[in-house]
Amino acid sequence: MSTAINHEPDVVLIGAGIMSATLGMFLEELMPEVKIDIYERLDVAAAESSDAWNNAGTGHSAFCELNYTPELPDGSIDTTKAVKIAQSFEESKQFWAYLVERNLITNPKDFIRSIPHISFVWGIDNVEFLKKRYEALQQYPIFKGMEFSKDKEEIAAWTPLIMDGREKDQPIAATRMKIGTDVNFGELTRDMFNYLGAQEGINLHFAHEIKSLRRSRSGNGKWKFKIKNLATGEKSNIYSKFVFIGAGGGSLKLLEKSGIPEGIGYGGFPVSGQWLKCVNREVIEKHNAKVYGKASVGAPPMSVPHVDTRMINGKKELLFGPYAGFSTKFLKNGSYLDLPSSIGLSNIKPMISAGLQNMSLTKYLIDQVTQSPEERLEALKEYVPDAKMEDWELETAGQRVQVIKKDPVKGGVLEFGTEVINSADGSLAVLLGASPGASTAVSIMLDLLNRCFPEQIKTSEWQNKLKEMVPSYGQSLNKDEKLLQETRLHADKVLGLESLVPIR
């Protein structure tokens, strides 16, 4: 790896989070000769949302996340999103297994582990909802192995911490999926950058911020970037044919600067998060699951409370949250001017419309921000009835920027998912939003390759390589049970995960 600035790389990746890492690995495998320069404003990779302490580390597979299966007005359960996310996570596992098998990244135990995913609810209506959800998911092979229970003793055996001290006559129900996962996305990201940084033609520049980008005036179709070395203050200009803006919360501002018409009308709404981190080893050891509940009314989908066993830097941890918060920063290490400076003539209307339509979210955020420690403890006690204040400490999580976009009818809408936007010629792509996020990085990047490299992706060379990297690529795991079993068994074996079927 060279740290010298290459003034004309083929590809520029902005940001050293899991998204740029994933795209970098794909491009390096598909085009070994490609010259890639990666620019990161911080001193290390994965120090924003991708860091283990900044996200919940859930391998999102829709096994336990109740917000992925909304109840429709007729009382039925919409499973569309759950099935899509479950398939995306299988693709991620296949890709990570490919990287491990070829020694491109090392010990999978450092970044992924099996942990039961449990949904837990109380109250008659919620019990009914969970039962319907469980039954609706049973029609798909991808959710086979899920267990449902209303039996207090059985649920106590699954998750004693949640049941100790609980009211005896409370109606409760839970589902359990043993093959859930806890993922240290920070470790995985750094592993990928360690590999990329060691490759000929790939340069990783830390403490370098992309200040602006625009089409080069020379008419050669390239992008021109202004870069600042944050250590020395030195400024440089570089040019490239393709750019991916994987700057997390910093992406919106760079999209605005790029001036592409496809980016007009987008805005961002930052939602920060906090966890309660358990500091009592005895309590930490008692829990061994990710237990997801139901979001309270008015709460944004990503603030569904969960009690999470985590494995971070080889140590078992226990987190509860997230509690939502509000800050005008778009990055944890960002500036309070991020939100105001992102608003301009092109997005003010969608921003105001989205704000007016989401007053319940505003009220929810105000309630959350003004919570006292005692109120936070009360929220925790709904899940861990015996929780004691002295066993838990408040920690700040990562910053999410939810997408606001223009809408022909409503003027503007607030979205909770992720969205890839690309220029018409495919020379620029950007990722906005953060949910379900890192777990689906692989399918997001496959979609991006399809949009930005439409000719190359049709070739048998790329098709074969993509199938090698993601064996179910281009096929539906949902429709092909045999393919699901084969690919899942293989990936789980390579990654050292629990499997539903014993591995021979």
Ligand SMILES: Cc1cc2nc3c(=O)[nH]c(=O)nc-3n(C[C@H](O)[C@H](O)[C@H](O)COP(=O)(O)OP(=O)(O)OC[C@H]3O[C@@H](n4cnc5c(N)ncnc54)[C@H](O)[C@@H]3O)c2cc1C
């Ligand atoms: C509280 C919380 C909980 C979450 N829980 C989960 C979960 O359980 N499971 C899951 O799958 N996902 C989860 N996510 C989402 C997941 O963390 C993100 O989707 C993912 O980490 C985003 O990766 P990224 O590479 O896009 O961004 P990041 O990891 O934020 O990386 C972007 C990088 O770009 C850099 N950058 C920004 N601007 C510039 C610039 N101008 N020049 C150079 N560098 C720049 C930043 O410093 C940063 O390092 C969670 C997120 C949050 C905040």
